[in-house]
Amino acid sequence: MARNKSASDRITQRDGIFYYVRRVPIALAHLDERGIVRLSLRTDSWVAAVNAAVDAERNLEALWAALAKGESQSAWDRYKAAISRAQLEGFVYRSAAELHDGPLVDLVKQSKAAVGRGSDKSARRALLGAETPPAVTLSDLFAAYEQVTVPGQVQKREDQKRRWKVAREQAWREFIDCVGGEVEFADLTRSHSRKYRDWLAARVVGGHITPETANKHMMLVSSITSTMATEYSLDLPSLFSKLKLQSIQRRRPSFTREHVEKVLLGAGALSGLNKTARMAVYLAVETGMGAEELCALRQEDIRLDSLVPHVRLTPRTGATLKTEFRERTIPLVGVSLLAAKQVPAGLERYFDKAASMSTAINKYLRSKGLLPTDKHSLYSLRHSFQDRLNEEKAPERMQADLMGHAFSRETYGDGHPVAQVRDVLAAMAYRFDLAAIDLC
Template sequence: MEIFLIYFQLLNYTFCLRPGEPLSRKSPIKSGTARVSASPEVHHKVHRKGHRAVGIIVPYITKVSDKQWIYRRKVPKDLREKIGIREFKFPLGTTEAEAWKKYPTVHKETEKRIVEARKAVLNPPKVQHQSELERFREARSRIRALQLNPDWDGSDENEGIIRDVIADKIVSKYAEDEEGHPFGVTAEDAALLNTLAYGSRQKAPSPTINDAKRLYLKERVRDDEKKQKHVELVFSYLQKALGSDRVLTSLKREDAKEVRDYIYDGIKASSADRYLNTVRAALNHAIKEFDLNWKNPFMGLEVDHKGKGEPDRDSKRPFTDEEVKATHVRILGYAKQDLQHIWRILERTGCRLAEVTGLRVEDVKLDNPIPHIVVEWHDQRRIKNMVSRRRVPLLGDALVAAKEAVAEAKGSVMLFPAYGRLNGAGSASAALGKHVRACVTDKKVTTHSLRHLMKDRLRLAGVSKADQDIVLGHSSGSVGEDYGGDEVRLKVALRALEKVFA
């Protein structure tokens, strides 16, 4: 029996194994290194089903030649259609050492793809059936694609013949009942058959609440998942309050009041106001795009704040100086490094949390005469509005934190890779919120209270309302929105923050 020595690493230690010998711990070596020495015959046996070393199997490593190692793994049959391939195959390098080094990363990524595909198969997205109006519009688009006139009035006999031929072809796909009528016709084909038959005589279906919601999601909300969920929630309240998907023009003021009362039941007045604002915006968009001669019954509809105080004013408050100092000390003592950097930048800039977590490395301008961060729209981060796009000076500890964060990013596109993603700001808020709550029990104080604190500090420093808006990115219709170039606005913001921290 051939005696061979296998070196491999486990928990940062080298273990030397010989057949029949127990494990023995030797001195630590650099993480990720491993070597296997064996005869070609042993290697052949090892690589048939994976790399096996004294009872330990490392699956999917295959040596295909003296200078080629690959990761090879069959895709489960039920996932092949979803993933699009029959087998994963990735090069691991030309030497065994390279293969062992690359294996963990390749294996982890492959496992991730399989898990994601499995979730997609087990939880397929809900099929959203078209509304009557959507089918009507799609049918007219299909008519145009066939180079026919959607508004055909029957006078062109040649087009009439072509329409009959197309209709016969569609009907021929379906079986006929005893009376010779096709059955099982899909809603989409039925809409096309009606458009082919009636042309200009076909009346467009009236848009419904659901049509308004879908149009708003498609043209205004687009791919913003957070806003998509909000709109879906708000319109679910409409459906429950009204009991069905009503035609828009059938909605009256009494219907709007009923919806308001349903939404207002059990939630804050401020939340009810926000939900109604979404309804107003969606219906106004529908009125414009559907060319409706109809007055939005939700316009001017107020939520009664009586008996609930002023929730918007009382829901949040700034930190006191003592509270912010205590929270600062705790975060620097207990939070992760990236959260420390985020907090220090927030504390000295007054930015929104999402504006900081969404920063790219290129947004940090350390070589500028006025070091600053650039808050702007990009694929990984949406900003609240155009006025929110701005340059914010970095002073004192915020500048130090930004420099440290850039150094820590190590070639990453995002300044804070763990939070520079979809819903990353929410994760950062939850993590920071735990430290805030450990120091401040009042639930009206949150991470966002740093922004309120900066607002108060600007006021106390005698900074004008217009200049406050430049620093904080507020839209108020003030002259602050009329300053010229970015450099001028940056200098104005610097002057304001210098007053605060003088």
């Protein structure tokens, strides 16, 4: 909505208190009949008033935008507009039933305020709690959730988007199968979430899922409900607070140095894999990268011409990292440097196909007896990388940076020089017979 003045230009002062004052645009006069909007900023501090005026202006313009939609507004739009209007009038929005059942003084105050708004219909409806949340069942909620979360998916690869949706859709389907799809979203209570928790616990006891999986599903359902409660301005209880199932933290096993050097890097060990998959294994050996990170590498990320050859992991359009901490620089040494030279443009065959690549590699490693136990996998190379950093007594900050973990203390500066990191990685690198490495 166009305007020539800033929020601070619309501040006036009366009796020591600052106010935000603005004339209702002519085009909206039939929707907001106040003529001139005068909102107390509730402060005598100019600095605080300027900040409050910015918020007041944002809320006012959001209200006008909603009112301008007219009859095209959905029931949820009208409900949220009523909440915003009540706030602008200086009240917390309450439904008519809540006002009736609440303190008499609140009912009297808001009723008087509504009478004072004359023919301003939107103000009266907001002050008298005339808008109620429309009925949205749990069965209908997921589609709305997908729409709300579209902006957050922009930076994800197609494979990431698919797995993001599948995980949440599965958890949500379980939830509504357990508590009932016709339950209205606004009516959710802790009893529903406890029922779901108990259902998951029974599946854990039956050996169908692990406690970790159960907790993950509760986390996903909680994320959906909290996101939509915020979107719909609903005051839902903390549905899953303190419902987490106890679990034993199982550390994924790592490979011993001997196993990597004599088995995985042994003559002909990986010859049955296609070249791209072989290079992926070799790249993982001395970098600790996971499959998603390996498959996200592009030519600009593999910097072989640098004084210290390295890969740079950064989020970009169409590719997000697993966590905010995993953006990092990893020097290339040993067999990983050799592999990078073979695929300078990245693992093109598996671009955005991390799951397919992991499945192919793990299936091959198992079928050839190259894994010491059924608990080991390609990902075990990442744990081996961490173990070797510990053995090399690499500084904690360096370890956190290389692994992409959060550092436990406040960080300053850019971390260790890349040449210093390269020297640590070179010192702990696996030994191998060059003739045994299949680079073709």
